[in-house]
Amino acid sequence: MSYRYEFGSGEEVFETVNPASPSEKVGRYGIMDTSGMGLAIEKANAAQAEWARVPGLERSQRLNAFIDAVEARADELAAAGTLEQGKLFRESKGETMKSCAEGRFSVGEAARMGATAIATGRANYSNQILRRPRGVIFCISPWNFPISTPMRKICPALAFGNAVVMKPSQFTPAASFLLAGISKEFFPENLIQIVMVPGRSASAAVAAGDIHGVSFTGSVPTGKLVYAAAAANLIPVQLELGGKNGAILNDTDDLEGAVSQILGAAFMTSGQRCTAISRVLVQKRLANETKEVLTSKASAMKIGPGMDETSDMGPICNLPHWKDVCSNTERAISEGAKPLTGGSAPNRPDDGYFYRPTILGDVSHSSVAGQEEIFGPVLSVIEYDTFDQAMVMLNGTEFGLTSALFSNRNDLIQRFLAESQNGMIHVNHGTVPDNNMPFGGIKNSGVGAYSVGPTAVNFYTSEHAAYVAW
Numbered sequence: 001m002s003y004r005y006e007f008g009s010g011e012e013v014f015e016t017v018n019p020a021s022p023s024e025k026v027g028r029y030g031i032m033d034t035s036g037m038g039l040a041i042e043k044a045n046a047a048q049a050e051w052a053r054v055p056g057l058e059r060s061q062r063l064n065a066f067i068d069a070v071e072a073r074a075d076e077l078a079a080a081g082t083l084e085q086g087k088l089f090r091e092s093k094g095e096t097m098k099s100c101a102e103g104r105f106s107v108g109e110a111a112r113m114g115a116t117a118i119a120t121g122r123a124n125y126s127n128q129i130l131r132r133p134r135g136v137i138f139c140i141s142p143w144n145f146p147i148s149t150p151m152r153k154i155c156p157a158l159a160f161g162n163a164v165v166m167k168p169s170q171f172t173p174a175a176s177f178l179l180a181g182i183s184k185e186f187f188p189e190n191l192i193q194i195v196m197v198p199g200r201s202a203s204a205a206v207a208a209g210d211i212h213g214v215s216f217t218g219s220v221p222t223g224k225l226v227y228a229a230a231a232a233n234l235i236p237v238q239l240e241l242g243g244k245n246g247a248i249l250n251d252t253d254d255l256e257g258a259v260s261q262i263l264g265a266a267f268m269t270s271g272q273r274c275t276a277i278s279r280v281l282v283q284k285r286l287a288n289e290t291k292e293v294l295t296s297k298a299s300a301m302k303i304g305p306g307m308d309e310t311s312d313m314g315p316i317c318n319l320p321h322w323k324d325v326c327s328n329t330e331r332a333i334s335e336g337a338k339p340l341t342g343g344s345a346p347n348r349p350d351d352g353y354f355y356r357p358t359i360l361g362d363v364s365h366s367s368v369a370g371q372e373e374i375f376g377p378v379l380s381v382i383e384y385d386t387f388d389q390a391m392v393m394l395n396g397t398e399f400g401l402t403s404a405l406f407s408n409r410n411d412l413i414q415r416f417l418a419e420s421q422n423g424m425i426h427v428n429h430g431t432v433p434d435n436n437m438p439f440g441g442i443k444n445s446g447v448g449a450y451s452v453g454p455t456a457v458n459f460y461t462s463e464h465a466a467y468v469a470w
C-alpha cells in the first residue's frame with residue numbers, strides 16, 4: 001500500500017483517508033510518544049532562544065520569504081488539504097492564499113514589535129512599554145482548516161520571536177508537515193516542531209510542559225480542557241472555539257443577493273467552518289420568498305469530490321463527524337424542524353462522507369437546530385415579528401463568534417453594532433473576514449487575544465513596563 005504522505009515515527013500509526021472515497025488511504029503518520037513530545041518541546045526552546053536574538057527586521061524578511069515559498073507551493077498544499085479534509089480544491093487554494101495574505105500582516109508586525117511611545121511622569125526618566133517574545137507557543141489545530149489554522153498561529157508566533165510546537169488534528173496533518181518542511185530553509189533548525197500526539201497528551205503537555213503560551217482552535221468542550229490544563233501553570237491562552245452564527249434578514253433591496261451570501265457562508269467547506277452561518281433569522285414578511293430562494297439554490301448544488309472542479313460542495317471530513325451531522329439533523333427533524341431540501345445523506349458512508357445541503361424550516365429557537373453547532377451543511381430558518389425578538393434570538397445561544405445583519409435601516413444597523421454579542425459583526429454581507437482584522441469570539445466562542453490583525457501581539461508577546469532614570 002502506498003501513501004501520498006508519510007510522516008512521523010512511532011509504533012502506533014494513524015492513517016488518513018480521502019473523505020470523498022474512504023477506501024483510498026491518503027496519509028500514514030507515526031504517533032509520537034510522551035518522551036518524543038518532551039524532546040520536541042526541549043528542541044523548540046533551544047531554537048527559540050536563537051530566533052529571539054535575530055533582529056526583528058531580519059525576522060520580518062525571513063518570514064516574508066517563507067510566505068513567498070508557501071504561495072509558490074499553494075497547489076501542493078491545497079491538494080493535501082482537500083485530500084484529507086474533503087473541501088473543494090478551489091476552497092483549499094483560497095485558504096492557502098488567504099493564510100499568506102494574513103501572514104503578510106505579521107511580517108509588518110515583526111518590524112513594529114508592538115512599539116508604543118508613552119510620556120514619563122518624572123523629570124530625567126524615560127519610560128518604555130517593551131514587548132518580548134513569550135517563548136514556545138503550543139498550537140493545537142482542528143481538522144477544518146488544515147492550512148490556514150497552522151499559518152494563523154505560525155506567522156504571528158515567529159514574527160514576534162517565538163517558536164512553535166504544533167499539534168495538528170489527526171484527520172488532516174499533511175499540510176502541517178508540509179508547511180514545517182517548507183519552513184526549514186528560512187528559520188533555525190527545530191523552530192517549528194510538528195507533534196503528532198493524541199489529544200489527551202496535548203493537554204498533559206500543556207499542564208506539565210516547558211511552554212509559554214497555548215493557542216487552541218477547536219470545540220468548546222476540548223477548549224475547556226485545554227484552558228483548565230493551562231491554568232495549572234498560569235500559561236496564557238488563546239482559545240478559538242465554536243459558533244452558532246446567525247444572520248438577521250430584516251429588509252433588503254436585493255433578496256437574491258443577500259440569500260446568495262448567506263448560502264455561501266452556510267455551505268462553504270460543507271458548513272464545517274466556525275464562522276459558517278447556521279441560522280437565518282428572517283422577518284416574517286420575507287420568510288416565504290427567502291425559503292423559496294434558499295431551497296431552490298441549495299437543491300441545485302452538486303455534491304461531489306473536492307478534486308472534481310464541477311462539484312459545488314465536498315464531503316464531511318471524517319466518519320465520526322459525518323455520523324454526528326446525520327444524528328444531530330435527525331434529532332432536529334424529530335423536534336419539529338422541516339427539511340425544505342436535504343436532511344439526509346445521498347449514499348452510504350463507504351461511498352464518501354457526503355451530506356445533502358439542507359435547509360430546515362419551522363425551526364424553534366430553543367431546539368437543537370436553533371442552539372447547537374451541527375457543523376455541517378445544515379441551515380436553520382427561524383422567523384420573527386419584531387427586531388427585538390430577532391436580537392434576543394441572535395444573542396440567545398452559548399456562542400458569540402460572528403453575526404450578520406441585512407438591513408437598510410440605520411437605526412437597526414446601529415443597534416446591531418451595539419448589541420450583537422459576537423466577536424465579529426458584519427452588516428449587509430456574509431461573514432467573510434478581512435486579512436488584517438482581529439478574528440475571534442466572546443462567550444463560549446473564545447478567550448484571550450484574537451488572532452490576525454493588530455491585537456494578536458497581546459497573545460504572542462509579554463508586556464514590560466520599563467523605567468530608566470538618569
Ligand code: NAD
Pocket residue numbers: 140141142143144145167168169170198199200201202203204217218219220222223225226240241242243273274373375401440441445446
Ligand atoms: P476538537 O475540539 O475535537 O479538536 C481540536 C484539536 O484538539 C484536535 O487537534 C484534537 O486532536 C485536539 N484535542 C482533542 N482532545 C484534546 C485534549 N484533551 N487536550 C488537548 N487537545 C485535544 O475540534 P474539531 O472537531 O477538530 O474541530 C471542530 C471545532 O473547531 C468546531 O467546534 C469549530 O467551531 C471549531 N473551530 C473554531 C474556530 C475558530 O477560530 N473559532 C476555527 C475552526 C474550528
